[in-house]
Amino acid sequence: xxxxxxxxxxxxxxxxxxxxxxxxxxxxxxxxxxxxxxxxxxxxxxxxxxxxxxxxxxxxxxxxxxxxxxxxxxxxxxxxxxxxxxxxxxxxxxxxxxxxxxxxxxxxxxxxxxxxxxxxxxxxxxxxxxxxxxxxxxxxxxxxxxxxxxxxxxxxxxxxxxxxxxxxxxxxxxxxxxxxxxxxxxxxxxxxxxxxxxxxxxxxxxxxxxxxxxxxxxxxxxxxxxxxxxxxxxxxxxxxxxxxxxxxxxxxxxxxxxxxxxxxxxxxxxxxxxxxxxxxxxxxxxxxxxxxxxxxxxxxxxxxxxxxxxxxxxxxxxxxxxxxxxxxx
Amino acid sequence: xxxxxxxxxxxxxxxxxxxxxxxxxxxxxxxxxxxxxxxxxxxxxxxxxxxxxxxxxxxxxxxxxxxxxxxxxxxxxxxxxxxxxxxxxxxxxxxxxxxxxxxxxxxxxxxxxxxxxxxxxxxxxxxxxxxxxxxxxxxxxxxxxxxxxxxxxxxxxxxxxxxxxxxxxxxxxxxxxxxxxxxxxxxxxxxxxxxxxxxxxxxxxxxxxxxxxxxxxxxxxxxxxxxxxxxxxxxxxxxxxxxxxxxxxxxxxxxxxxxxxxxxxxxxxxxxxxxxxxxxxxxxxxxxxxxxxxxxxxxxxxxxxxxxxxxxxxxxxxxxxxxxxxxxxxxxxxxxxxxxxxxxxxxxxxxxxxxxxxxxxxxxxxxxxxxxxxxxxxxxxxxxxxxxxxx
Numbered sequence: 073x074x075x076x077x078x079x080x081x082x083x084x085x086x087x088x089x090x091x092x093x094x095x096x097x098x099x100x101x102x103x104x105x106x107x108x109x110x111x112x113x114x115x116x117x118x119x120x121x122x123x124x125x126x127x128x129x130x131x132x133x134x135x136x137x138x139x140x141x142x143x144x145x146x147x148x149x150x151x152x153x154x155x156x157x158x159x160x161x162x163x164x165x166x167x168x169x170x171x172x173x174x175x176x177x178x179x180x181x182x183x184x185x186x187x188x189x190x191x192x193x194x195x196x197x198x199x200x201x202x203x204x205x206x207x208x209x210x211x212x213x214x215x216x217x218x219x220x221x222x223x224x225x226x227x228x229x230x231x232x233x234x235x236x237x238x239x240x241x242x243x244x245x246x247x248x249x250x251x252x253x254x255x256x257x258x259x260x261x262x263x264x265x266x267x268x269x270x271x272x273x274x275x276x277x278x279x280x281x282x283x284x285x286x287x288x289x290x291x292x293x294x295x296x297x298x299x300x301x302x303x304x305x306x307x308x309x310x311x312x313x314x315x316x317x318x319x320x321x322x323x324x325x326x327x328x329x330x331x332x333x334x335x336x337x338x339x340x341x342x343x344x345x346x347x348x349x350x351x352x353x354x355x356x357x358x359x360x361x362x363x364x365x366x367x368x369x370x371x372x373x374x375x376x377x378x379x380x381x382x383x384x385x386x387x388x389x390x391x392x393x394x395x396x397x398x399x400x401x
Numbered sequence: 402x403x404x405x406x407x408x409x410x411x412x413x414x415x416x417x418x419x420x421x422x423x424x425x426x427x428x429x430x431x432x433x434x435x436x437x438x439x440x441x442x443x444x445x446x447x448x449x450x451x452x453x454x455x456x457x458x459x460x461x462x463x464x465x466x467x468x469x470x471x472x473x474x475x476x477x478x479x480x481x482x483x484x485x486x487x488x489x490x491x492x493x494x495x496x497x498x499x500x501x502x503x504x505x506x507x508x509x510x511x512x513x514x515x516x517x518x519x520x521x522x523x524x525x526x527x528x529x530x531x532x533x534x535x536x537x538x539x540x541x542x543x544x545x546x547x548x549x550x551x552x553x554x555x556x557x558x559x560x561x562x563x564x565x566x567x568x569x570x571x572x573x574x575x576x577x578x579x580x581x582x583x584x585x586x587x588x589x590x591x592x593x594x595x596x597x598x599x600x601x602x603x604x605x606x607x608x609x610x611x612x613x614x615x616x617x618x619x620x621x622x623x624x625x626x627x628x629x630x631x632x633x634x635x636x637x638x639x640x641x642x643x644x645x646x647x648x649x650x651x652x653x654x655x656x657x658x659x660x661x662x663x664x665x666x667x668x669x670x671x672x673x674x675x676x677x678x679x680x681x682x683x684x685x686x687x688x689x690x691x692x693x694x695x696x697x698x699x700x701x702x703x704x705x706x707x708x709x710x711x712x713x714x715x716x717x718x719x720x721x722x723x724x725x726x727x728x729x730x731x732x733x734x735x736x737x738x739x740x741x742x743x744x745x746x747x748x749x750x751x752x753x754x755x756x757x758x759x760x761x762x763x764x765x766x767x768x769x770x771x772x773x774x775x776x777x778x779x780x781x782x783x784x785x786x787x788x789x790x791x792x
């Protein structure tokens with residue numbers, strides 16, 4: 073895509089994510105042609121949609137769409153997101169299979185669930201489950217607006233396995249796409265928090281001065297600015313390198329893990345600094361800060377939290393015996 | 402051919418950085434022996450600089466050191482990205498020490514930009530070839546973070562300037578042939594009354610005293626100027642415009658140098674990942690965290706390198722790069738100290754010597770080149786446009 077097309081895409085998607093939220097936003101994105109774009113220009117589509125959702129604090133079925141597209145399933149199947157701390161959504165349970173995971177604003181029309189099961193030797197199997205076979209429990213959670221549904225249950229073998237050449241690497245690629253999407257949304261979310269704190273620092277006065285004149289506040293906001301810039305540069309830089317192609321699956325997987333790791337580390341910094349600058353008003357439900365703060369905290373846990381991701385990234389470096397460059401000139 | 406045509410031809414020689422990189426990497430492979438430092442451990446300042454000189458001469462004579470520099474100063478033209486790639490390929494293999502290899506990048510571009518052309522064409526080629534080492538006389542005992550309050554004075558005497566004063570924290574001054582000195586030429590005009598001069602270090606009246614760092618390296622120096630005569634033609638830029646030269650140099654420090662330092666940090670993280678126990682999950686987590694800091698720095702710096710290649714400069718926003726590199730630097734060597742378990746404190750191998758010095762040196766990453774606090778002040782005032790007190 074040329075720069076003008078990307079800009080137009082971002083403007084259009086930005087308007088949609090500001091005007092719509094939830095299933096309404098999913099419908100608006102469908103009408104816009106988001107899923108076709110996801111198939112043709114995945115990098116640009118993910119950057120635009122998730123970045124905009126982040127800034128506007130909205131949510132749609134887009135995460136499930138990204139996972140579904142990577143696994144080659146259509147809208148009748150919702151890919152189950154591993155519960156925080158887990159990497160699989162299915163595991164052997166006696167004669168049957170235990171299914172556990174989350175749906176986060178998945179499409180209401182879906183009737184199937186796709187689960188992933190790892191074997192002891194690290195191979196992944198992708199399994200189809202009818203939604204009627206298992207228990208679906210909508211919960212509010214920290215951030216009710218993401219529409220969390222907790223999925224659990226036990227199903228009988230044999231299961232219908234998804235037809236794909238290499239389920240292990242397909243699942244890895246799907247997780248990488250999901251991590252990249254979540255990183256973009258985290259960046260947008262951090263931008264929104266940072267903007268709120270910045271506005272407050274200028275509008276709020278104490279001791280007869282705008283609080284943004286105090287060095288303690290200024291340095292917190294500078295730290296926040298640096299953390300946002302780091303996460304943004306990483307998402308964009310890694311995205312451009314991936315879009316350029318030529319890198320191995322191993323590199324793509326390392327890239328996406330590092331991308332989300334940087335976003336997660338930045339999220340911790342930006343959230344802490346902005347919350348402290350916003351002080352009392354930021355602790356109320358009338359101020360919008362809490363929406364972004366809860367969103368960042370929730371997304372930070374999905375598909376790998378910073379501690380898990382750093383171990384994964386570090387182990388990969390140790391296995392390879394080198395620190396790959398990832399971003400090149 | 403006219404110089405513009407040569408430049409255009411040279412620019413076409415490489416289809417891009419990847420092309421340049423591929424040829425360079427092959428060349429490095431063919432010259433592995435000549436490029437390898439001939440000492441164990443961190444090396445003394447003398448060993449470091451001797452190796453640096455040897456490598457730079459080889460690179461210059463075989464053209465690698467000339468790409469990305471203008472022809473007028475002995476370069477072969479082409480994008481400054483080539484300079485970033487050259488530094489990265491050498492530091493990421495541990496073939497040169499980034500502290501020494503960064504010197505041409507700190508001071509070269511400012512002399513190209515601000516020196517009279519007839520001066521630049523004489524002094525820059527020997528510097529690029531490693532025949533000359535240069536240094537930077539900015540800070541003073543009472544002018545550190547508050548550089549604008551410097552007191553070293555230059556007084557006009559016919560067509561010469563006479564410099565008197567004291568400088569501090571000047572890296573490599575005891576080995577340097579020339580120095581860019583910031584001196585006050587206008588009284589009481591703060592940062593506006595300063596002039597930059599290129600001074601020969603063998604001028605009568607200059608005294609240099611090395612300061613031993615806590616890393617047991619004699620890198621920094623004090624310099625004393627006692628009626629040092631400098632020709633008027635050695636003024637860089639306009640009289641009274643030294644602040645702009647200083648800002649330019651600080652911006653240059655954040656260009657290709659940060660890219661090569663990123664390579665240096667990756668080199669050490671790679672080494673650490675080979676040294677630790679493969680089953681050590683705690684080490685894995687720490688290495689992963691440090692890696693994230695380095696990747697973030699490189700992702701950010703990458704956009705800065707492209708801006709510079711387009712002839713732009715990042716101004717105050719480069720403070721973001723500076724904060725990220727200080728963070729990454731301290732993160733990598735802080736993690737090294739953790740995962741190498743006592744090596745820094747109690748080891749006596751060449752490896753221990755290297756990591757001890759690098760770890761100690763990294764403690765200054767948030768101090769040199771503008772402290773972390775000054776960088777945050779700059780970001781707050783000039784990037785975020787926060788109001789200042791009393792306005």
